[in-house]
Amino acid sequence: MFFLRQILESFRFAWQALRSNLLRTLLSLLGVTIGIFAIIAVFTLVDSLERSVKTSLSFVGDRVVYLSKWPWAFGGEYQWWKYFQRPETKYSEFKYLNDQLENAQAMAILDFKRTVVKYGNNSTSSQVQGTTYDYNRISDVSIASGRYFTPQEMAVGRPVTIIGATVAEDLFNGQEAVGKTIKIGGANFLVIGVQQAKGKSLVSVGGNQPDIKCIIPYLIFSKLFNSGVPTFDVAIKGYESDEGLLELESEVQGLLRARRGLRPTQDDNFAVNRPEAAVKFVSAIFTVLTLAGWVIGGFSILIGGFGIANIMFVSVKERTNIIGIQKSLGAKNYFILFQFLFESVLLSLVGGLGGILLVYLLSLIPFGSLELQLTLSNVLLGLGVSSVIGILSGIIPAFSASRLDPVIAIRAK
Structure with a gap:
């Protein structure tokens, strides 16, 4: 004391x-x-x-790998000439993997196009994303009003869209957007949903611009914007039990190599990218x-x-x-x-x-x-x-x- x-x-x-x-x-x-x-x-x-x-970078989703023609590279020399001759992923290959993969719980196509969308006399620049039904199981699609796509709408490629909060504000000036028809790429699309506002981020990578995005079914996206060879990526989500997604990655490589007829001595002519590399x-x-x-x-x-x-x-x-x-x-x-x-x-x-x-x-x-x-x-x-x-x-x-x-x-x- x-x-x-x-x-x-x-x-x-x-x-x-x-x-x-x-x-x-x-x-x-x-x-x-x-x-x-x-x-x-x-x-x-x-x-x-x-x-x-x-x-x-969170748009890439949790426990997801990305199938693409081009590998993601961070730092060092990027040998683009080695990847230029690789074939693009085909829609039939996506369907094949979707049917055959046992270690995947969800798959979705991701393709993007920048264009102008219109409603009446109003117009705005938007990032149009073509995707498939399971996209909301891979990435967060928060609906403020309206609804998500139905399997039938995705399967037949109906002209329906979910728009971002900024697109809705620019086109409708605070009025109800759901149920209205807008023009995307010269075609009429019915607005079935509006996403919640996410705000701007410091870095916008890939599809991480939800407020200025219009999501549409991939089949109609392909008809409107893919006049030549399609150039989409495939997002594949694995199970929690698959530690490091090693089983999923091995299964994707094995199935796609067999599908493309690659010999054991040949290198992969595709890339299975991991978001963890970017992080x-x-x-x-x-x-x-x-x-x-x-x-x-x-x-x-x-x-x-x-x-x-x-x-x-x-x-x-x-x-x-x-x-x-x-x-x-x-x-x-x-x-x-x-x-x-x-x-x-x-x-x-x-x-x-x-x-x-x-x-x-x-x-x-x-x-x-x-x-x-x-x-x-x-x-x-x-x-x-x-x-x-x-x-x-x-x-x-x-x-x-x-x-x-x-x-x-x-x-x-």
Whole structure:
């Protein structure tokens, strides 16, 4: 109990010392404030960018592989000339895989075309997506009003469509869109549903633009836009029990190689792409950015730490007489050490809180589609780094103060 009381007394002495030299205190914590702001601002920016990019990639669905002519590549040289002669995936191959695959719970064709859609005198640019019935089992299709496609509509390719929230607003100006007829590619389509608004994302990849999208059955999409060879991808969703989707990938490769008559010595003339590759590539980039944040902020906070250490040495020099009086009255060495150590840590923590506050104010500023979010982990990181800097900056001055001889200290000028 006596020990705790002395620690609290040390803390009180430290607080009084900081208050009595307010200007010096503010100048000292400024370096730490800038350093913590630099570190936490970079971390917050990187976390927000990574979250936005991964959300933008979420259209690929969960536990899904993509069959395509072209492999996805991230970094390095892309040997396009090796893939150019590959055949495009045929609709008959899609039907064959859909009938034969045992490790797939859903399959859907994905094909896209940018065009103008019209309703009366209103028109807007839209991304038209041709797909098959199981698309809503692979990717999220949130219907705000209306309904999803029926199997019969998809099977015969009826001219029906589900439109995005932005398309509905541009064409109908807030009026009910379901049941109206719009023109897509010069053909009439009945609007059967409107998707919920998703908002803009920082990065729009592939079909990740639901607000400006019109979804239609693939068969009628192919008649309208595929005058030559179709160039669609096939999304295939595996089961939860298939760890890493290895069984699904092997089955797709085996069936399609047999269908295309490839010999064992021949390479695949198709690609089975995994969305995890994109996520891993993005994570690797942000790991480098995080390291850069540590380097940039580290230099700033190092300067702040030296500033605090310098002020603490000055403080010890100014209060040498007081230290001598305290020790002559029975103050223990740890009482003096804690007094200056608390002062250093408190100074650093206040500076860290100032830096965190600046980052929080920065997060309130709108940056378009990028939403900055200061997380609890980054706040704790900032406070932790501030505490460590305070201890490192104050330990030597505090130790030297605690070792002073009381007689010499009292006589010091």
